[in-house]
Every structure is written in C-alpha cells, then in structure tokens.
Amino acid sequence: xxxxxxxxxxxxxxxxxxxxxxxxxxxxxxxxxxxxxxxxxxxxxxxxxxxxxxxxxxxxxxxxxxxxxxxxxxxxxxxxxxxxxxxxxxxxxxxxxxxxxxxxxxxxxxxxxxxxxxxxxxxxxxxxxxxxxxxxxxxxxxxxxxxxxxxxxxxxxxxxxxxxxxxxxxxxxxxxxxxxxxxxxxxxxxxxxxxxxxxxxxxxxxxxxxxxxxxxxxxxxxxxxxxxxxxxxxxxxxxxxxxxxxxxxxxxxxxxxxxxxxxxxxxxxxxxxxxxxxxxxxxxxxxxxxxxxxxxxxxxxxxxxxxxxxxxxxxxxxxxxxxxxxxxxxxx
Numbered sequence: 001x002x003x004x005x006x007x008x009x010x011x012x013x014x015x016x017x018x019x020x021x022x023x024x025x026x027x028x029x030x031x032x033x034x035x036x037x038x039x040x041x042x043x044x045x046x047x048x049x050x051x052x053x054x055x056x057x058x059x060x061x062x063x064x065x066x067x068x069x070x071x072x073x074x075x076x077x078x079x080x081x082x083x084x085x086x087x088x089x090x091x092x093x094x095x096x097x098x099x100x101x102x103x104x105x106x107x108x109x110x111x112x113x114x115x116x117x118x119x120x121x122x123x124x125x126x127x128x129x130x131x132x133x134x135x136x137x138x139x140x141x142x143x144x145x146x147x148x149x150x151x152x153x154x155x156x157x158x159x160x161x162x163x164x165x166x167x168x169x170x171x172x173x174x175x176x177x178x179x180x181x182x183x184x185x186x187x188x189x190x191x192x193x194x195x196x197x198x199x200x201x202x203x204x205x206x207x208x209x210x211x212x213x214x215x216x217x218x219x220x221x222x223x224x225x226x227x228x229x230x231x232x233x234x235x236x237x238x239x240x241x242x243x244x245x246x247x248x249x250x251x252x253x254x255x256x257x258x259x260x261x262x263x264x265x266x267x268x269x270x271x272x273x274x275x276x277x278x279x280x281x282x283x284x285x286x287x288x289x290x291x292x293x294x295x296x297x298x299x300x301x302x303x304x305x306x307x308x309x310x311x312x313x314x315x316x317x318x319x320x321x322x323x324x325x326x327x328x329x330x331x332x
Contacts, residue, residue, distance in 0.1 A: 001026065003024065003026060003070050003296075005027060005029050005070070005071055006030055006057075006069035006072040007073045007075075008032070008033055008060045008072050008073060008074050008076065009034065009060075009098075010041060011035055011076060011078070012075045012125065013075070014073050014075050014098075017096055018044065020289030020293070021049040022048060023287060023290050024289075024290055024293050027293070028051070029047075030053075030054060030055065030069055031054050031056060031063060032063070033062065035076045035080070036077070037058075037059075060084050061087065064087065064093060070094065071292075071293070071296065072093055073095075074097045078100055078103055078178070079171065079173075079174050081097050081102065082107040082108065082111045088120065090114060090118065092119035094120035094121045094122065094296055095121075096288075097125065097309070098124075099126065099183075099313065100179060102317075104317070105314070105318075108314060115306060115310075123288075123292050123302055123306065125288070126183065126187070126309070126312060128186065128190075129190050130285065130303065131285070133280070133282055134190070134191055135283055136268055136282050136283060137252065137261055138190060138191045140259050140270050140280055141192060141259060142193070145256065145270065145272045145274075145275075146254025146259060147255030148254060148255040149192050149224070150228040150254060150255060151229050151230070151252075152224065152229075152230045152231070152250075152251070154184035154188050154230075154233075154249065154250050155184070155233050156184045157234070157235050157237065157247040158180060158235070158245060159242060159246075160208065160216075160236050160240070163214070167211050167214045168211045168213060168214065176218065177203065177218065177317075177320040177323070178313065180234050181218070181232060181319065182313065184250075185312050185319070188222075188250070190303075191259075194225050196223065197222075197330070198223040198331055199222050199318055199322045199328070201218060203218030203219075203323040204216070207237060216235060216236040217233075217235040218234050219231070219232065219233045220233075220319050222331075228253075243264070247264045248263045248264065249261060249262050249263070256274075257272030257273060258271050288302075288304065
C-alpha cells in the first residue's frame with residue numbers, strides 16, 4: 001500500500017523527509033502547504049520527490065482533509081508546531097515534527113495526551129541520532145571501553161546568518177534552548193546513556209540586540225542519573241567567515257576513557273586507559289524518515305521513539321525555565 005506523505009511548512013529541516021521519500025518503497029509525496037499565506041514552497045516543489053500528481057494546498061487543514069496523507073512533516077513557526085501536530089494526530093495521521101514539538105509545557109502535555117489516543121505516531125527531528133559520528137560515539141560507549149560515564153560536555157555554536165523576524169519575540173520564537181540547545185540535550189542523552197535529573201543555567205542576548213528575545217549565548221548544567229554532570233553551551237556567535245555553519249562538539253568522560261567529537265573538523269576519537277587515542281570507525285548514514293517509516297510499517301522501533309520525542313522537548317523547556325527563573329529545576 002502506498003504511503004502518502006504531506007509537507008506542512010518549510011521552516012527547518014524538511015530535507016530529512018524529502019530526501020528519504022525516494023528510498024522508501026511505495027511512498028508518494030502528495031503535496032505541501034506553506035506555513036503562512038504568501039510563504040514560498042520552492043524548496044519542496046523543486047525537490048526530486050515532487051511529481052506531476054503532487055499538489056500545493058492553501059493551508060494545513062486543506063492538505064489533511066483533501067490530500068488524505070498517512071504521515072506529515074510539520075515545520076511551522078516554532079510556536080505553532082504543537083497545534084498543527086495535534087490536528088494531524090486527531091485525524092490518525094502520523095507526524096514528523098520539527099523541533100521543538102511544543103514551546104510551552106502546557107502545550108507539550110496536551111500534545112502528549114493527543115498522541116496517546118491517536119492511531120498515528122509522532123517523532124521529532126533530533127537528527128543527530130542519525131549522524132554517523134554520533135552513532136559511532138554511542139557504539140563506543142556501549143562497548144564499555146570508557147567505563148562508567150562521569151561527565152558529558154556538549155557545544156552547539158551557529159553562525160547567525162539570516163533569521164526570520166519572528167525570532168525577535170518570545171511569543172513566536174520560543175527560545176534558543178528549545179530550538180538550538182535541544183539538539184545537544186538529545187544527543188548527550190542518546191550517546192552517553194545518561195538521563196538528566198536536574199538543570200540550572202544562564203542565557204543572555206549580548207550581541208543580536210535587534211532580536212531582543214533571541215538568546216545568543218547560554219550555558220546549562222545538568223545532573224546525570226549516574227551522579228555525574230552534564231555541561232552544555234550554546235550560541236549564535238560562530239564567526240561569519242567560519243568554514244561551516246555549525247561547530248558541534250561532544251566529550252564523554254568515563255571512569256576508564258574518553259570519547260571526543262568535533263563534527264566541523266571530522267574528529268571522532270576514543271582514548272582509554274589501555275589504548276592510546278584512536279579514530280572511531282564511522283558507520284554509513286541512515287535517513288531518519290526511512291527509519292520512522294520502518295516503524296510505521298511494523299518494523300523495528302525508530303531511534304527517536306514517541307516517548308523520546310517528548311522527553312528531550314520536556315527537558316529543554318525545563319532548562320529554559322531554570323534560566324528564566326534563576327533556579328535549579330528538578331527533572332522528573
């Protein structure tokens with residue numbers, strides 16, 4: 001049976017869905033709609049997945065009601081992702097949502113309840129679980145060479161580039177932690193095998209003054225389930241002339257070794273008490289949409305399960321709360 005796919009909005013990383021469609025048997029892009037009237041859908045209609053049968057719909061409701069998709073990609077203005085995802089789940093349509101899947105804890109809980117009673121499933125675009133170097137780091141940790149995890153360090157640093165005007169207001173942006181730092185929150189948990197028990201932190205807008213509610217730097221301190229610490233820094237201050245948009249880093253410190261990644265420099269290293277530094281063996285890349293569809297069709301569970309989609313989002317919103325209120329927040 002052909003899997004019918006719709007694309008709602010073009011903010012963020014819809015390429016994960018579009019690039020995966022050609023690799024899935026009996027999978028069809030039925031159409032798309034813009035996140036708002038007048039917005040371009042050029043990146044969708046010019047993709048190789050677009051066919052003569054694909055349709056540009058006026059709005060999300062039209063796409064769902066007339067196009068009758070089995071699964072939709074939701075990449076709206078961040079504060080609208082949860083509402084559109086609920087609309088889909090209420091109709092039994094599965095969802096691949098751009099993160100954050102919700103920008104407020106109340107909306108996240110409402111989305112969770114909707115998902116629990118839906119025939120559809122929801123996952124989030126925590127794509128680092130599919131980056132080969134992060135998969136290699138996870139495998140190295142699971143092999144036991146670094147012993148017990150004691151500390152996890154992560155960095156998310158982006159060039160500023162060009163940003164939408166709605167980044168200027170918290171009501172439409174939602175915060176840099178649930179948009180940027182959430183990637184590291186998720187890959188720290190996934191690679192290290194540790195979950196978070198508490199969070200405290202600081203964030204600020206120091207440089208991008210014309211975007212007053214867009215935090216351009218910050219740092220978070222997490223308690224780990226094993227008793228150690230997780231440290232995460234995030235910023236929009238990567239120099240414009242840098243040779244890559246992002247500078248993502250991960251360091252896992254264990255009782256008998258360390259794992260270090262610097263993605264922009266293709267560094268992926270393991271050092272243990274018994275062996276000097278060596279490069280990690282990097283596996284082939286897997287597409288996250290292909291992985292999700294495998295689960296939808298009754299195969300093995302996706303790397304980003306529905307529970308994990310909610311968990312990393314919840315942690316990001318609690319981390320934002322800790323920064324805004326200047327307190328340590330316990331993570332259930």
